[in-house]
Amino acid sequence: MAVVSYIGVLCLLLVVATSVGELSKPNIVILFADDVGYGDIGCYGHPTSSTPHIDKLASSGMLFTQFYVGSPVCSPSRASLLTGRLPPRTGVYPGVFQANMTGGLPLNETTVAKLLQEVGYQTGMIGKWHLGVGKNQKYLPTNFGFEYYLGIPYTHAQCPCVTCFWPNDPCLVNCKPYFTGCPIFHNNEIIEQPADLLTLNEKYATAAQNFIAEHSSRNQPFFLYYAFQHCHAPQFAGKQFRNSTLRGVFGDSLAEIDWSVGQVLEEINKQGIADNTLIFFSSDNGPSTQHKAEGGAAGLLKCGKGTTYEGGQRVPGIAVWPGKIPAGVRTAELASTMDLLPTLVKLTGSELPNTTLDGFDISSVLFSGGKSQRDTFFFYPQNPRHDIGVYAVRYQQYKAHFYTEGASECGRDNHDVDCRPSAKLTKHNPPLLFNLNQDPSELYNLNTDKQYTDILNHITQIYKHHVETMDWTQSEILKPTDPYVEPCCTPGCEPFPSCCQCHRSNPYSMPSPHVLQIP
Structure with missing residues (x-):
């Protein structure tokens, strides 16, 4: 009898220890x-x-x-965030995935979601995926370690856009009327098509709150990747945000993002888990200034989306974890979205994937105000070519441009001629050189100043070694297109694509008390 009791106590202690171990893992929200x-x-x-x-x-x-982000455009940037790898390694290049493309993030790529799932995390993704859909939805988030998904799998600019603001304001961008209407997926099933942009973000925010509440109530560590559709053109927002800011339609869309962030923070505080939750906020690339005031701003940085100048890839980055990350700190340490995977692996006790990573553990920066392990960053263009390779290299505070090129996303009449699409691919020998600590706007080229000869030669050696050793994966974006891989909730219907319409209930995304179960 004593032996039985002793075994029972041991079992109880093991259960408690396991529970404590799970609780000790921080929740993670990106x-x-x-x-x-x-x-x-x-x-x-x-x-x-x-x-x-x-x-x-x-x-x-x-x-x-x-x-920094891994690319100046969406799909490769998101692949870099989730895998900790540069675009040539993932095959997510050139450009971005379209709704009718048959490729996607390779299924053998290991995402941070998959790594966290393996150590007991409940994983969810809400919002814009943009890493492919493919035949039979083979490239959706549920195939990459996410147990739950709610969202449009690409930008809403790849759908017919009619109404973007309340009550009946037309969209400022024509979008793509030849594709199917924007589908909202719940896991692998389309529950709404076309999506209602006026209520979309409310659905997303409510789903995020419910996901947090559900797993908090179960004392399960969770990883939530919440990727907004905002502020990609065309700008859109719900009724309460129309004409709500001094900044016009972009400001209204940005205000709706901010409200969503507030909803997430409110739920985290309501559940009493703030002290055990790491939150990271960032953006996928710089602003699309081709849309002028409706396209965002890079501040003092040069150019924007689509370019390898600072405005294309240097983005906001904010990390919060009360009691762990010091409050009110500004750091000039070099870091990237690619650093999140190795950092989270160390933080959660998971294992690094057996592949080449381009990220570094930045725990020392986050938790002790130390130096970053990263002293180098490689800038690949939106359309990388194997025969050219990387366009620019940053080493410490110095950045060398071996190639420069403008981009359509910056606009034909951009005030800076270097940003315009008319600025064709140009090789620089010697490379342009800028001290970004003193000149973040990349105005003053230092490559003819003899005092910088040694640093320029050192960066050139880094560049050559990187080009020679980079392993390129075959492009997924260049795979053949097929209109019938476009998501349609009524497959085979006619006339395609306008016949693809449905509205099915998904209780997890509806505004309601947080008592819902995860499907």
Whole structure:
């Protein structure tokens, strides 16, 4: 009898220990905006943006002033975030996935969601995926470690856009009327098509709150990747945000992002888990200035989306974890979205994937104000070519441009001729050289100043070694297109694509008390 009791006590202790171990793992929330530039948010200096919740995040944690994404455009940037790898390694190049493309993020790529799932995390993704759909939805998030998904799998600019603001304001961009209507997926099933942009973000925010509430109530560690459709053109927002800011339609869309961030923070505080939750906010690339005032701002940085100048890839980066990450800190340490995977692996006790990573563990920066392990960053263009390779290299505070090129996303009449699409691919020998600590706008080329000869030669050696050793994966974006892989909730219907319409209930996304079960 004593032996039985002893075994029972041991079992109980093991259960308790396991529970405590699970609880000790921090919850992780990544908030990822779309086309929000370095100069768009209040805490980064914009005078008329209404971003009180994001600003509060910054004052509660660490604001990065030199934070980069893996690409100046959407799909490869998102692949880099989730895999910790540069675009040539993932095959997500050139450009971005379209609704009718048959490729996607390779299924053998290991995402941070998959790694966290393997150590007991409940994983969910809400919002814009943009890493492919494919035949039979083979490339959706549920095939990459996410147990739950709610969202449009690409930008809403790849759908027919009719109404973007309340009550009946037409969209400022024509979008793509030849594709099917924007589908909202719940896991692998389309529940709404076309999506109602006026209520979309409310659905997303409510789903995020319910996901947090559900797993908090079960004492399960969770990973939530919330990727906003905002502020990609065409700008859109619900009724309460129309004409709500001094900044016009972009400001209204940005205000809706900020409200969503506030909803997430409110739920985290309501569940009493703030002290055990790491939150990271960033954006996928710089602003799309081709849309002028409706396209965002890079602040003092040069150019924007689509380019390898600073405005294309340096973005906001804010990390918050009360009691762990010091509050109100601005850091000039070099970091990237690619650093999140190795950092989270170390933090959660998971294992690094057996592949080449381009990210570094930045725990020392986050938790002790130390130096970053990263001293180098490689800038690949939106359309990388194997025969050219990387366009620019940053080493410490110095950046060398071996190639430059403008981009359509910056606009034909951009005030800076270097940003315009008319600025053709140009090789620089010697490379252009800038000291970004003193000249973040990349105005003053130093390559003829003899005192910088040694640093320029050193960066050139880094460049050559990187080009020679980079392993390129075959492009997924160049795979054949097929109109019948476009998501349609009524497959085989006619006339295609306008016949693809449905509205099915998804209780997890509806505004209701947080008592819902995850499907």
